[in-house]
Amino acid sequence: MPQAVTSDLPSDVPTGRHQPTEAGDALARLLVHRIKGITERHRRAQDSVRRRLDALGTAPATTTLRLEGALPLAGPAYLAPDEEGQARLRALDAGLRVIEAAFPQVGTDAEICRLTCAMLEGAWRSRALAPPREEKPATACTCALCRRLPVPPARTLDDYGWRQSAGRPLAVKTWPYRRELDSVLTGGWSWTRQMNDLEHDLGHRHRFEDDILVFHEYKRVVDTIDTTRLTQLIEGRLAENFSTNTARALVAGLFAAHKRSVDEYWLRQHGSGSVTLPQTNPLSHGTYSALQMMDCLFWHVAPDAELWQEENLASLLLCRVIDDMADVRADALTGEISNFWLADLPAHTKALYAACAIAIVKYGCTPEAHEPMWNTWLMTTTIVWMGLTGRHALWFDGITEDLPPAEGCPLCDLQPNPCTGILTGGTTLTVAPRASVRALSDRAAELSARCKDQHPRAWPLFDAELHAFEAVHGPWSGDVDNAWEILRRTYVAGVEASLAEPSPERARGVQVDAGLVGSERFHVLHDPRTGREDIALLAYMFACAHPHFLWNATGYRPGDVAGDWLDG
Secondary structure: OOOOOOOOOOOOOOOOOOOHHHHHHHHHHHHHHHOEOOOHHHHHHHHHHHHHHHHOOOOOOOEEEEEOOOOOOOOOOOOOOOHHHHHHHHHHHHHHHHHHHHOHHHHHHHHHHHHHHHHHHHHHHHHHHOOOOOOOOOOOOOOOOHHHOOOOOOOOHHHHOOOOOOOOOOOOOOOOOOHHHOOHHHHHHHHHHHHHHHHHOOOOOOOOOOOHHHHHHHHHOOOOOOHHHHHHHHHHHHOOOOOHHHHHHHHHHHHHHHHHHHHHHHHHHHHHOOOOOOOOOOOOHHHHHHHHHHHHHHHOOOOOOOOOEHHHHHHHHHHHHHHHHHHHHHHHHHOOOOOHHHOOOOHHHHHHHHHHHHHHHHHHOOHHHHOOOOOOOHHHHHHHHHHHHOOOOOOOOOOOOOOOOOOOOOOOOEOOOOOHHHOOOOEEEEEOOOOOOOOOOHHHHHHHHHHHHHOOOOHHHHHHHHHHHHHHHOOOOOOHHHHHHHHHHOHHHHHHHHHOOOOHHHHHHHHHHHHHHHHHHHHHHHOOOOHHHHHHHHHHHHHHOOOOHHHHOOOOOOOOOOOOOOOO
16 A cells, blocks of 8 residues: 555545445545556556457457446445444554654555445344335346356255365465464465565565565554553564564454454344345445455555556456355355345346456466456456365356357457456446467377376367467466366366266365365476466466356355355
C-alpha cells in the first residue's frame, strides 16, 4: 500500500468514524482514487500474446462477454452496528491508532482497515435483521456461459471436515526457521514470493523476519491482545527490524482478528436462535471487491511502485475469486459472509467472474505476462497451490459425473486475458476457437507418451490439452518426471474419475491423494530452472483444461447455515 498518508486523498473521502453505508462508499472512492491506469508495457505484452496466437491460425472471435467494473457500482444500504459491533470498532480503532503513531507510513492502510471493518459490521447486521427484499423473478440466462453452469452435488457439513486452515501441513518446509511456516497457508504465500522474486530479488526470498512472521506472531496473541500489549510488541520487537510491510502485517492482523470476531459473533447469534441468518448475504458486486482488497493488498503486496497499478489489483481480486470458487459450497453451509458466490448477484455475473478467473490463469501461462509486473506469478501459483494442498474443493467438488463434450466449449475457447479493468472500467472476454500447435515439443511429447502408455482412456483428452497449452505457453521445458507424477494423480485421475461410474468416495480419494502428492513434490516446484515451467503447465491443466475442474466447483446448493472452523 502507498506510503503517503491522507494529504493526497480526495476532499470528498471522509476520515475517522463512519456509518457502514458511508464506509462502503468512502472505501470505494478511496480505492478508485488510488488506482493507476494500465501501463504501456502491459499493453505491449497483451498485444504480443494476441499476435502470437493469431499466427497459429486462431479464428476470429465468435463471442464477446462484457463485465462492468465493480467499484463504480452503487453499494447497498446497511444497518448501523449494534452495541457490541460498536465496541469492536472502537477496539479496532484504538489498535490502529497505536500502529499509526509508530508507523505513519501505513496511514492509508489503517484507513482502509477502518472502512472495511465498518462496512463488514453493517453487512452482517443487515443480513441478520433487515427485512427481506422483494425477490425479483429470476430470468433464465441462455448465454454460452450460463448454459454450461454445473449442477452441484448435494453436500452436508460433514463433507467439509477437511476445510480448515489448520489442515495437513506441507511435508517440506519452505523456510526452515520456525515451525508455523510449515503450513499450507504460509507455504503457498512464500512460494509465490520466491517465484516473483527470482529475477528482481527485492529481498523477499530470504528476509524471514519480515512480513508473514509478524502476522503469525500477531495471530497467536490475537485473543488476548490489547493496546498496551500491542504497544509493547511494536516497541520491543519491531523497532529493530522495521519495514513498511512489517507494519502492514500488523494492520492486516487487526483486520483478520476483527473479521473473525464479527463472523463468529453473528454465527453464535444464529446458533442460539437470537437471529436467523438467511442463505444469502447483502454483499454486492462492488462491496465484495472492496472487502477483498484488505486481504489482498497485504498477502500479495507488490513493490510500492506497482501496488496500485490496475493490472496488479485485477490479479489480486481474481486470486480471491479463484479461492472463493472452490470454497463456495462449504461457505454456503457455514455462513461465511465474504464469499462472493453467495452475494446478491445474478448467476450470469457470477459466471462471468468464473470465466475471468479461467482467462487470467490462461494469460498467466503466457511468457509475455511475466515481463511488465513483479506480482505476475500470483494466479498460476494460487491455482497450483489449491490443487496440491488437499484443502480446497478443486478435485473433491470438481469431479463431474460424466465428461461434457469438448467440442464448442466456450471455456476451452476463452482467450487469454489479464482482465485489467475488472475494478474500474470493466473488462471484455473474447471467445474464439482456440489455437493448437501441430507438434509437441520433446518434453511435452514425453508426457503425452507416458499418459498413452499408462492411462490410455484419458490420453486423447490429455494430449489435446498439451497441444493447446503449448500454443498459449510456447515449447515446454519443465521437469518431466515431477510434472507427470503430479498430473497422473490430479488431472489424469480426475478425468478417469469422470469417465467412471459416479462416486463421491472416488472424488474424495483424488483430493486426498492430491494433498499427498503436493506434500511429496511441492519442493521440486521451487527449482529455479524448471519450477516456473512446471507451475505454468500445472496451472493450465488444473484451471483451463477440459473438463474444467475449477469451473465445476463454482455452484452451491443452499442448506442450513451452520458453523465450523471459519476460514477467514
